[in-house]
Amino acid sequence: MKTTLFSILLALGCLPAAIIARAANPPLVVVPGEPKFTWIESDDPAVADLVRTGERHIDHVGGSLIGEVNRVLAKNSAGAAVDLLHLRNYPLPKSLEGQPHVTAIKRTSLRVRNPVNAPDEGDQLVLALIRDRMSEGLSLPELLVQRVDRPGLPVEWRVSKPIGVATRCLTCHGDKEQIPLDVQAVLELRYPEDRATGYTSNQWRGVIRISLEKPAPPAAK
Numbered sequence: 001m002k003t004t005l006f007s008i009l010l011a012l013g014c015l016p017a018a019i020i021a022r023a024a025n026p027p028l029v030v031v032p033g034e035p036k037f038t039w040i041e042s043d044d045p046a047v048a049d050l051v052r053t054g055e056r057h058i059d060h061v062g063g064s065l066i067g068e069v070n071r072v073l074a075k076n077s078a079g080a081a082v083d084l085l086h087l088r089n090y091p092l093p094k095s096l097e098g099q100p101h102v103t104a105i106k107r108t109s110l111r112v113r114n115p116v117n118a119p120d121e122g123d124q125l126v127l128a129l130i131r132d133r134m135s136e137g138l139s140l141p142e143l144l145v146q147r148v149d150r151p152g153l154p155v156e157w158r159v160s161k162p163i164g165v166a167t168r169c170l171t172c173h174g175d176k177e178q179i180p181l182d183v184q185a186v187l188e189l190r191y192p193e194d195r196a197t198g199y200t201s202n203q204w205r206g207v208i209r210i211s212l213e214k215p216a217p218p219a220a221k
């Protein structure tokens, strides 16, 4: 079966605790201190263009990630594939005039392999919210939207979407004992602090997050 981000997301929906529902938005939370993270309703018309752009890029990143896993595993041994994944040269999309522009793309999780992907404070809020909702058997929002205010800097808008684990991800993220020995050897060498094993198929893995800035207002004529 062809695996798409959609099927990974759908697979998450198979978990009894994780029914993906666009309508269920998290409560508004303002975290004290700097930077300031604020939840925004994903269907708030004021952020419609940001959410649309963010989701489009998340779906593209997710689709590319899965396509690449399939391609790379078809052509290489799993051990060699470790150094080829994921999306190492994925460029930030070009800014189009009048459109929100993407300032960062992140894949993060409560259990990361590469410390570079570790969640920052805002990501931790997103991940904790998903984890708590799942453990309470509540529905998950399809998208989580945050506004990030930092003194003297443009507002950062974040759109995050949960992703799940497909069967072929288990070659490198499954039970440690089940991971092929050549993969284990490379992982130990490259990622001594690896925490991203022990997953099972359809389990929640983390989020893809896109950071955006609103376009500058048109210059006065």
Ligand code: HEC
Pocket (backbone or CB within 6 Å): 065, 066, 069, 078, 081, 082, 083, 085, 086, 087, 107, 108, 109, 111, 112, 113, 114, 115, 117, 163, 164, 165, 166, 168, 169, 170, 171, 172, 173, 196, 205, 206, 207
């Ligand atoms: C051949 C091994 C391999 C396979 C297969 C693989 N991954 Fe990874 N994964 C890695 C490596 C290596 C990293 C750390 C490097 C990086 O930052 O991308 C990683 C990191 C990640 C991260 C970033 C968070 C972190 O732990 O650092 C996510 C999310 C992720 N993988 C999801 C997936 C998903 C979903 C699949 C299946 C569609 C998958 N992986 C399949 C090797 C693999």
